[in-house]
Amino acid sequence: MRKRAISAVLGAAVALGGSTAVAYGDETVGDVQIATAAVSGGKDIAIGLAGKTVTVSVTATDPSGIWDADFHLWRGTDPDNPDGYLKPNDDSRAVRDASTTVRLQRLSKLTVNASPEPIAAGKPLTVTGRLTRANWDTDTYYTAQPVKLQFRKAGTSTYNTSQTVNTSSTGDLKAAATASVDGYWRWNFAGTSTTPAVKATGDYVDVQ
Structure with a gap:
């Protein structure tokens, strides 16, 4: 056959x-x-x-x-x-x-940086980052979207949202928080129909 x-x-x-x-x-x-x-x-x-x-x-x-x-x-x-x-x-x-x-x-990408590290309890902490997505027309990454700032206490497995911040026109993120206990800070983007959801890897902060 x-x-x-x-x-x-x-x-x-x-x-x-x-x-x-x-x-x-x-x-x-x-x-x-x-x-x-x-x-x-x-x-x-x-x-x-x-x-x-x-x-x-x-x-x-x-x-x-x-x-x-x-x-x-x-x-x-x-x-x-x-x-x-x-x-x-x-x-x-x-x-x-x-x-x-x-x-x-x-494709979307998300970064995070919490500083200063280490930090004294009760002192102000600054959390920055950048949310970007691929622009196929100009071969660059960009976006401007609401993103959640989240914190996970050391020794636990659950992140809790502390506030929502809108990115700048270049995708930059910045928020102020108060350091109280050791733990991890991250940004969490829910995604849209054209851009997948993405979470930054938690940045550990030692509170002394």
Whole structure:
């Protein structure tokens, strides 16, 4: 029996980091039945300024068996006029029309620094940081969003929010707190539809 090759469209339709459309379907190509196809297992894809590797999968059957499958990924609302391509590791072609969705997001980063360290009990503490997200158009990171300042007492596992601070136009964060006991300070960003949630690694402060 002659085994058949199959192909499927997996399109990432996005307007500057919004929802993406991933095409798949149950269309028949000859005797080939393509049941499903997906990018990144249907999970959100956060893309920064460097290259990004994503997984593509397809489920298909044919009485003669299947020996090959091709995929074509694009960014934009129209596969014939894409905003950009997500390039696979091999040559791919598009042949599928049905669609579902997966979200393409701008990678976010968050830093924190609490000072001075060590510090005397009852003294004012300054907590700074920066929230950034990838800008695919200018190859820079930026954002301006509300971020929670949180504290976890040493020896415990739960962070509690002390206040919410809005970032500057460059993503900078700054807040004043009072040092009372040893513990960890961090910033916590809830995320948006275009930017994934991110938490800074806690900065330990020794209170003497």
